[in-house]
Amino acid sequence: MAGLVSTNTFWSLWLFVHLILAVGLLGALTHQAMAVALPVRRSSGGIVTRFRAVPAAGYATAVCVLWVLTFLVGSYIYTKYRIYVRIPLEQTSHNRTVGFFDFKEHVASIGLTLLPAYWLFWKKAQNPEYDNARKGVTLVLAVMCWFLFIVGHVLNNTRGFAS
Amino acid sequence: MSTAAATNSRAAPSSLAESSKFKTFATTFSITGPVVYCTTQYFNWPLITYHPATGRLVWGYEAARAGEGPNLLWYGWTMTTILIAAGLGIIAMMLPERISKKIPLALVWIFPILAIPYVIYSLMPWWTHP
Numbered sequence: 001m002a003g004l005v006s007t008n009t010f011w012s013l014w015l016f017v018h019l020i021l022a023v024g025l026l027g028a029l030t031h032q033a034m035a036v037a038l039p040v041r042r043s044s045g046g047i048v049t050r051f052r053a054v055p056a057a058g059y060a061t062a063v064c065v066l067w068v069l070t071f072l073v074g075s076y077i078y079t080k081y082r083i084y085v086r087i088p089l090e091q092t093s094h095n096r097t098v099g100f101f102d103f104k105e106h107v108a109s110i111g112l113t114l115l116p117a118y119w120l121f122w123k124k125a126q127n128p129e130y131d132n133a134r135k136g137v138t139l140v141l142a143v144m145c146w147f148l149f150i151v152g153h154v155l156n157n158t159r160g161f162a163s
Numbered sequence: 164m165s166t167a168a169a170t171n172s173r174a175a176p177s178s179l180a181e182s183s184k185f186k187t188f189a190t191t192f193s194i195t196g197p198v199v200y201c202t203t204q205y206f207n208w209p210l211i212t213y214h215p216a217t218g219r220l221v222w223g224y225e226a227a228r229a230g231e232g233p234n235l236l237w238y239g240w241t242m243t244t245i246l247i248a249a250g251l252g253i254i255a256m257m258l259p260e261r262i263s264k265k266i267p268l269a270l271v272w273i274f275p276i277l278a279i280p281y282v283i284y285s286l287m288p289w290w291t292h293p
Contacts, residue, residue: 027289075238078235078237079213079215079235080215082215082233082235083215083216083232086233087233093288093292095290095292096289096290098291099264099286099288099289101290102286102289103282103283103286105237106200106204106282106285107282109200109237109240109241109244110196110200110275110278110282111195111275112196112241112245113192113193113195113196113197113199113200113244113245113248114193114196114197114272114275115191115193115270116188116189116190116192116193116273117189117190117193117268118193118196118271119180119189120180120185120186120190121191121268121271123179124180124186129268130268132268132269133268133269133270133271133272136269136272136273137193137271137272139272140272140275140276144275159199162186
């Protein structure tokens with residue numbers, strides 16, 4: 001990429017890829033979480049009902065792939081965050097912002113370890129034995145994903161790569 | 164009105180998902196994952212340490228070196244967790260099915276919730292730093 005775009009633009013583009021993947025993941029997980037928490041008995045209704053009435057099982061593989069891809073791209077840009085974003089934040093005493101980003105790292109890794117069982121529970125969706133576990137792990141992953149998204153967004157507002 | 168959108172959580176199972184060995188591996192991996200991650204972070208057992216300023220990558224833990232910027236441990240903690248959780252999953256696959264089928268599935272979502280207070284506690288210096 002050398003010569004085509006500046007260093008700041010290069011890392012901002014990767015951050016944008018991370019964002020796009022995260023938006024896709026957030027949408028899929030939120031649909032699924034709504035579908036398991038408030039299952040729809042009748043398909044007609046308003047926009048909220050239709051939001052809950054998606055074929056949620058079909059999202060499971062996409063959620064796993066998106067979580068892994070978002071994780072990998074986030075891990076890649078993390079190297080630049082650690083030097084060009086975190087050090088200035090520490091120097092300006094944005095300690096809670098840095099703390100929340102460390103919290104985000106840990107939540108992302110813990111979420112990663114849940115994916116095999118999450119995928120299995122959705123693939124076993126015809127077996128009611130898995131209903132409660134599927135509901136629980138989907139809601140946990142959805143809450144984690146919203147947390148990761150919000151912390152990343154706030155951190156980028158505090159100090160992005162191009163700052 | 165049409166009926167039965169309650170079927171929105173139903174899908175045909177895949178062959179991998181039908182395997183009882185894979186079920187044991189996946190549930191063990193996901194149950195132990197959060198516990199192993201917290202343990203790995205507590206005892207600081209990264210599989211690798213990366214120094215982003217110099218591109219230096221070493222096995223295990225290595226402290227930040229003077230004049231060479233910070234060290235990254237998160238990659239290493241995550242790798243250690245995946246290896247140990249996968250190992251435990253493989254060991255669980257060797258258990259008789261009468262034992263492995265008794266693994267409580269609810270632990271898959273209970274353990275990550277229980278891990279959160281520890282994670283918050285482990286970051287205490289950031290919350291209390293003036």
